[in-house]
Amino acid sequence: MKQTRRDLAAITAQACMLLVMTGMIAGLAWGKDLETTAYGQPAEGDIGPFMGEPRFDEQRVFKGGRGPNVVVATDGTVLATCGSPVKLRRSEDGGKTWGEPIDVGNGHVASGNIVNEVNGDVFIFSDPRGQIPLTLHRSSDDGKTWEVVDFEIKPDPNGNVPAMAMNDHGVTLRYGKYAGRLIRPARVYNGKRGYTTAIYSDDNGKTWESSDPFPEIGTGEATLVGLSDGSIYYNTRRHWAPKGKNPRRRWHGWSYDGGKTWQDVSICEVLPDGPQHSNYGLMGGLARLPVKGVDILVFSNINPPAADRVGKAAGRQNGHVWASFDGGRTWPVMRQITDGPFGYSSTIAGRPDTASEAWIYTGYENNGMVVARFNLGWLIDVGEGKAVLTGDGEIPGWLTP
Secondary structure (H helix, E strand, O other): OHHHHHHHHHHHHHHHHHHHHHHHHOOOOOOOOOOEOOOOOEOOEOOHHHOOOOOEEEEEEEEOOOOOEEEEOOOOOEEEEEOOOEEEEEEOOOOOOOOOOEEEEOOOOOEEEEEOOOOOOEEEEEOOOOOOOOEEEEEOOOOOOOEEEOOEEOOOOOOOOOEOOOOOOOEEOOOHHHOOOEEEEEEEOOHHHOEEEEEEEOOOOOEEEEOOOOOOOOEEEEEEEEOOOOOEEEEEEEOOOOOOOOOOEEEEEEEOOOOOOOEEEEEEEEEEOOOOOOOOOOOOEEEEOOEOOOOOEEEEEEOOOOOOEOOEOOOOEEEEEEEEOOOOOOOOEEEEEEEEEOOOEEEEEOOOOOOOOOOEEEEEEOOEEEEEEEOHHHHOOEOOOOEEEOOOOOOOHHHOO
């Protein structure tokens, strides 16, 4: 009996050690930053590949449909989704060419797609009506094939289970205490009392906790990124605002506890929220470049042209991207993508040492989905007919093209 107990103790110790080692291999050791992805390449690298000669091109990826989302698998394959039922197209050469459409599922438009950088899985939520119930689709081969998997989303502190439709992509946190956590924006539909929120998972997508509500009501369709200090930057559309609040600029805030609560919430005066003749706002995209030690963010939305006449503007067109070099505190430069129609958008950055390296991708609604790709050198190339300084902060001197 004593021998058996010693054997059991040894087995238990070995099992515990194996769990710890597994967590470290997966990048989930407590407090350990995620340095490599499931593909075996660095999660983050240098700024150099994103600079150089300005580069920009775009092409139509889907004709018809709504709800664009774009993410990059850990092997560098660019994945674009649009429409209802949900369709997906893959690009294995960094966005130069695209494969034939793939059926993901029969649900409503997908959004908030997430790449699990720890094991390489890609997740897409879909639903029958834009709200709930939900279906979770998973691919373990970089978007080639898809299966429906079981999952659970726990209610938020108000007792509401958030809906997933119409948000930008989610992310895997890379830094700090919560490195390896999956998190994506979500929302609660409740008219003027609705609000944005987020869901996060620490078990590779099996169970999801709901964050506290974003403190401002009337918000919807958010986007977020993880920052190099372990915090999270959150940026959201506005559908409605109480009297005295400015509803035509974006709202933003930060989380310092892995996405549980939202702090330092304010109006981001420099970023427009859709057409400026309406309080209705517009879903935007957001990405953080995978560059070590700095927080360079790129945001996509429209920069509304002047009203044609009092009370009437041109609507959803004149798409732009903005850059921040301090994790969303200031946005000193912007550049136009198109002066034509530009609806909902989703923005993501390419991955080091893959075909997507050096590129930033913005997928936007224009009778379907157009994907623009460009580098940071193009975005900050200031001059006549090029990028424009906003007056909100400065471009760092070390980023001169």
